[in-house]
Amino acid sequence: MSERGARLLVADDNKVNRLLLARSLEQQGHRVALAENGRIALDMLRQALHSDAFDLLLLDIEMPELDGFGVLEQLKADRALRGLPVIVTSCVEGLANIVRCIELGAEDYLPKPVNAVLLRARINAGLEKKRLRDQQQELVRRFATAEVAQDMAQSGFALGGRRVQASVMFSDIRGFTSMVEQQSPEETIELLNTYYILMFDAINSHGGVVNQMVGDGLMAVFGAPLALADPCGCAVRAALEMSESVALFNADRQAEGKPPLKVGIGIATGDVVAGYTGTQQRATYTCIGDTVNLAARLEAYTKQVQRMILIDAATHAALSPRVRTDALGPVQLKGKAGPVDVFAVDR
Amino acid sequence: MNASIIDAATYTELQESAGADFVAELVDTFLEETPALLDELRSARRLGDADGFRRAAHSIKSNSQTFGALALGALARDIELQGLHPDMAVDLHAIAALQAAYADAAAALKELRDV
Numbered sequence: 001m002s003e004r005g006a007r008l009l010v011a012d013d014n015k016v017n018r019l020l021l022a023r024s025l026e027q028q029g030h031r032v033a034l035a036e037n038g039r040i041a042l043d044m045l046r047q048a049l050h051s052d053a054f055d056l057l058l059l060d061i062e063m064p065e066l067d068g069f070g071v072l073e074q075l076k077a078d079r080a081l082r083g084l085p086v087i088v089t090s091c092v093e094g095l096a097n098i099v100r101c102i103e104l105g106a107e108d109y110l111p112k113p114v115n116a117v118l119l120r121a122r123i124n125a126g127l128e129k130k131r132l133r134d135q136q137q138e139l140v141r142r143f144a145t146a147e148v149a150q151d152m153a154q155s156g157f158a159l160g161g162r163r164v165q166a167s168v169m170f171s172d173i174r175g176f177t178s179m180v181e182q183q184s185p186e187e188t189i190e191l192l193n194t195y196y197i198l199m200f201d202a203i204n205s206h207g208g209v210v211n212q213m214v215g216d217g218l219m220a221v222f223g224a225p226l227a228l229a230d231p232c233g234c235a236v237r238a239a240l241e242m243s244e245s246v247a248l249f250n251a252d253r254q255a256e257g258k259p260p261l262k263v264g265i266g267i268a269t270g271d272v273v274a275g276y277t278g279t280q281q282r283a284t285y286t287c288i289g290d291t292v293n294l295a296a297r298l299e300a301y302t303k304q305v306q307r308m309i310l311i312d313a314a315t316h317a318a319l320s321p322r323v324r325t326d327a328l329g330p331v332q333l334k335g336k337a338g339p340v341d342v343f344a345v346d347r
Numbered sequence: 348m349n350a351s352i353i354d355a356a357t358y359t360e361l362q363e364s365a366g367a368d369f370v371a372e373l374v375d376t377f378l379e380e381t382p383a384l385l386d387e388l389r390s391a392r393r394l395g396d397a398d399g400f401r402r403a404a405h406s407i408k409s410n411s412q413t414f415g416a417l418a419l420g421a422l423a424r425d426i427e428l429q430g431l432h433p434d435m436a437v438d439l440h441a442i443a444a445l446q447a448a449y450a451d452a453a454a455a456l457k458e459l460r461d462v
Contacts, residue, residue, distance in 0.1 A: 013402075016377050016410045023365050062405045091409050093428060113357075113413045116364040 005029035006127050007052060011041035011071065012060035012089070017112065021058060021089065024116050028123070038066030042074055049080055056126050059106070061090040061097065072104035083133055085126035089114050161275025161288065166223035167235035167267055167315060168292050169208065170299035171199065171242065173216040174262035192216065195261065198245040206238035207231075211285050219295075221287050224274035232269050232311075232318035236345055239265045239309045243347055262308075266298025269314040297333040298342065307344040316343045352455045357415025374460045377410055381449055384410075385442070388426070392438050397431050400438075407445070416452040419445070 008030050012018045015036075022032045033054070035041035041057065048054050057075075061068035068088060075081045088101045091112040098109050107129065108122045173179070173195065180188050196213065203210055203220045207228045212219040222238070223231035242265060250260040270291035298310040305328060316325060324346040330339035362370045384403050391399035404427035411420030422445045432438045 014406045014409055015380050016373060016413055019373055019376060020365060020413060023369055027365075062402050064402065091405070091412065093424075112409055113361075 005031055006055040006123075007031045007033070007048075008056050008058060008123070009033050009035060009041060009044060009048075009054045010058045011035040011038060011063065011068070012058075013037055013063040014060070017060065017089075021114065021119075024114070024119055025058075025123070027116075028120050030123075037063045038068060038071040040065075041071055042066070045075075045081055045084065046078075054084065055130060056123060057084055057086045059086050059088050059090075061088060061092045061101070069100060069104060072101065072106060076105050083130065085130050087122055087126055089119075161273040163271055164224045164227070164274050165231070165270070166221050166272050166274065166287065166291070167231040167269040168272060168287060168295040169203070169220040169222070169235050169239065169265060169267045170296045171218055171220070171239075171263060171265040172299065174264055174303060176216040179259070191261075194249065198249060199242055202241035202245055203238045206234040206241070208234060208238050209285075211287070219287075219292075221272070221274065224272065224287060225285065230318070232267075232315045233320065233323075235267045235269075236309070236311065236315065236319060236323060239267060239345065240347060243308055264299050264302030265309045266295045266300070266302065266311075267309070267315050268292075268294035268298060268312040269318065270294075270312075293335060294333070294340070297335060301331065301333060301342065305344070308347075309345040311343050311345060313341040313343070316341070351418045352416065352451050353459065354415030354417050357412075358459060361414065371460045374414070374456045377414065377456065378453055381407060381410065381453070385446055385449065388442055388445070392431065392435065392442065395431065400431055401427055407449075411452065414452070414456060416448075416456070419448040419452045422448050 005028070008025055010018055010021045010025070010032060012021065012034075013036050018034050018036070022034060025032045033044060035044055038059075041059070045054055045057065057071075059068045059071055066074075068090065072086065072088075075084060075086065082105075085107040086105065087108045087110060088098075088106045089110045089112055090097075092098070101109055107126045110118060110122055179191075183191075195216075196218075199218060200210055206222070207226075208220045208222045209225070210218050210220045220235075220238070222228055222235040228234050242263065246261055246263050253260060268291045270289070272287040272289040272291050274285070274287045276285055294312055298312060302308060302310050307326075307328075310328075311319075311325070319325070326344040326346060328342045328344055331342045332339045333342075358370075361373075365373070384407050388400060388403040388407070391397075391403055404423050408420050408423035408427055411417070411423060422441070426438075426441050426445065429441075432441075
């Protein structure tokens with residue numbers, strides 16, 4: 001951004017204003033695109049998200065089709081565009097209108113005709129704020145998941161949970177400890193990295209969120225923090241894709257003369273309490289509840305029955321009949337008061 | 348040239364910040380756009396379209412302020428703030444005055460552009 005200047009969008013129905021602003025911004029080294037009303041501006045902003053996103057919007061208020069207030073309202077409601085700094089450039093009459101812009105999230109207000117020096121200062125301040133915000137988001141993204149980052153951006157960070165309906169998945173590598181003993185630590189790290197890339201990909205592509213990784217095990221949640229229409233179906237499809245990925249990975253390993261990985265996956269569905277636990281300084285997004293324990297028990301049980309994917313009755317009940325399952329009957333799982341129905345999912 | 352038609356300080360500042368050649372082009376754009384805006388103003392008045400009326404006046408005001416066309420800008424601002432008058436004759440009178448002020452501003456800007 002800094003080397004090529006920022007990418008800015010000017011939305012103004014007045015051609016003289018558009019040309020003059022564009023000139024001024026280009027003189028400052030920025031790349032400028034022009035929109036002649038609010039609706040076109042929003043279309044351009046949304047389209048650009050996929051490739052060359054805009055860094056800042058200069059917005060006029062009085063415009064046909066969709067005015068500046070309408071644009072600000074829509075930006076505020078759009079998760080992908082909410083962080084875009086907006087500088088309102090207008091000669092609307094009345095302080096109330098300026099206050100309304102700021103309340104709707106505009107970064108700044110510049111009266112027209114726009115003073116070039118002031119414009120430069122405001123734009124640099126807006127871009128700097130955006131840079132810091134992006135940096136902060138990037139940090140959150142790296143240490144949490146995109147979904148948790150979004151959830152935080154949306155509802156803010158607060159310790160404590162809320163009760164949601166979700167499918168919880170546990171997965172780990174069978175015989176990992178003995179595998180670790182037979183190979184170098186470097187090899188183990190490489191193995192784990194490849195394994196995690198494959199598993200994350202399968203889970204994320206079905207709307208799941210990995211919220212814990214411990215050694216060779218992981219915990220994923222489907223349906224929190226963002227609600228899913230069909231958490232059970234998503235979790236099971238993710239498990240099936242994980243199983244395919246492991247099979248492909250094993251084909252590679254076999255070619256290299258290495259032993260295959262064996263993975264166990266347990267899925268349970270029901271009420272969980274999802275939220276941040278920890279302290280104000282260090283917290284993690286997690287889910288707690290009986291459903292979580294059940295999923296962990298099912299995953300452990302895969303070892304005993306030598307099946308890769310086990311699910312509980314609630315997950316099974318919500319599945320489409322096209323998914324092939326095998327009823328293993330009521331099973332007494334460790335830590336459970338009574339026997340529970342367990343189903344194996346076949347590839 | 349009457350100083351209230353084009354404010355010399357505003358026009359010079361515009362030339363200094365955007366470049367004289369660019370301002371000459373911008374004057375051309377102004378001369379192309381404003382007659383259409385005056386037409387919009389008239390037709391919005393005829394149709395009783397309060398939004399269109401206010402917006403056209405607003406644009407003329409905004410452009411006038413860019414070039415320092417003080418008299419034109421002041422008249423446009425009055426129309427923008429007053430909006431549609433119940434008596435159409437009042438608005439038509441104001442639009443005629445605006446048209447005359449535009450003719451003055453256009454002549455003065457052409458002169459400045461061709462210096």
